[in-house]
Amino acid sequence: MPERSGGRLCSRVTAELGGRIVAGEYVPDQVLPTEADLCSIFGVSRTTVREAVKRLHGKGLIEGEPRKGTRVLPTARWNQFDAELLSWRMQRGVTAEIVDQLYEVRDCFEPRACALAAVQGGPSDKVQIQAHFHVLADTSLTTEQRVAADLKFHLAIFAATGNLFLISLGSAIRTALQLSFTLSQRRSPMSQTEQALHGHICRAILRGEAEASERYMRRLLKVSHRAVRRALAARTP
Amino acid sequence: MPERSGGRLCSRVTAELGGRIVAGEYVPDQVLPTEADLCSIFGVSRTTVREAVKRLHGKGLIEGEPRKGTRVLPTARWNQFDAELLSWRMQRGVTAEIVDQLYEVRDCFEPRACALAAVQGGPSDKVQIQAHFHVLADTSLTTEQRVAADLKFHLAIFAATGNLFLISLGSAIRTALQLSFTLSQRRSPMSQTEQALHGHICRAILRGEAEASERYMRRLLKVSHRAVRRALAARTP
């Protein structure tokens, strides 16, 4: 029985059940114990189980039909960009595969987001980006604080695009990155190269230079990806 | 009382409430009637309301705390790529803004997905892509059937990448495109240009030509975007 404290009971059950599903304990198509069984498994009432199940249904993980039971949906129907789902996946082991796929995705849209921010971002958006960069460059802060600033820097770029989809995508990425940084041993202070690239990106966006910001972001992602992979590889063996 | 038939009661309430939120009837931060009020508004029991609320919670639309009530979260925390959420947004009016942002995102991902499919896709993946293209090219079928094949063609490309995030993205896009096609008056038979571009993409992927497939997909998206915009503009005035 997971007696992890904090948070609502329903949330804990949701996380437990969701975690087991993403861990492959219950595989797509069919399965999942009946609600009554889940009650005894988790030691909670049917109401609570049901609400957890509904939350997972809302994320596209499962689907229920009377008499036939509640079955796990194929992974293609899961909302892989859901922040909670991502966090469950990464807490059950940050594999190189997840990280690689994540950077693949980031490489698709972050450079473009830079270009959009440079062209379409308003002055207030750009000031935000700059502000977060300044925190990032402040060497007197703790690593943790600078990691937070790093995330906010990237989120501010998304916000500047004004594209709801990209903004939402940013939130998901935020969760993933935060975990990948934290779990992969809070990599040593950001390299000089990454530091410098952040600066280049920031300035390019402020000046409205779309292509330059795009290029710099591509390079940053390449460098960052390598760093995360190294940190990950150094942990597992 | 929305007496729309079909589907479970809980699903209807979820769609109604979710629809009202995305329509801006309840704005972010604060508000939302108490559960008891929602019961009388929708004419259902508290159990049902609660399960609908939990589903929306799972999508990141709302958050509840005892005594403080249930409040709408800022749009940045919504899972914009959730298929249901997208469908609610588009059913309440497919604005040019949504379509534009959607194509912006597609332009980020789909060309890259083509390149990945060309390089990393296995033989069976590629056969699938080809099969859907052949349906698409069959002029003897109904428009509806070919629209379906069009969607499947794009989904097959995502599937061939093997990247879970991209595959999930495809599902969301699928919903959006289906609606945008349907609502925007099922545009006249796909233009010759689009037809030809699908063929170019298909062949380039089968041959493993990453850059070529990427280029063709970019052109297809450009053409398709214009077509949808035209269809949309012709409907509203």
Add this chain to the structure above:
DNA sequence: CACCGCCATTTGTATGATAATTGACGACGC
């Protein structure tokens, strides 16, 4: 052997009650 109808199982919905959380207000002491 084939067809029909009843029964058991499982999710869906309803109802009522109790716990837990937290904001608001008022009483008390300094």
Add this chain to the structure above:
DNA sequence: GCGTCGTCAATTATCATACAAATGGCGGTG
């Protein structure tokens, strides 16, 4: 007068129970 503390009330969270609806299987019957 002012601050601190306790009580109250409102609202979600959780529990227990019951009934409805759907569906697959089982057994009865011709």
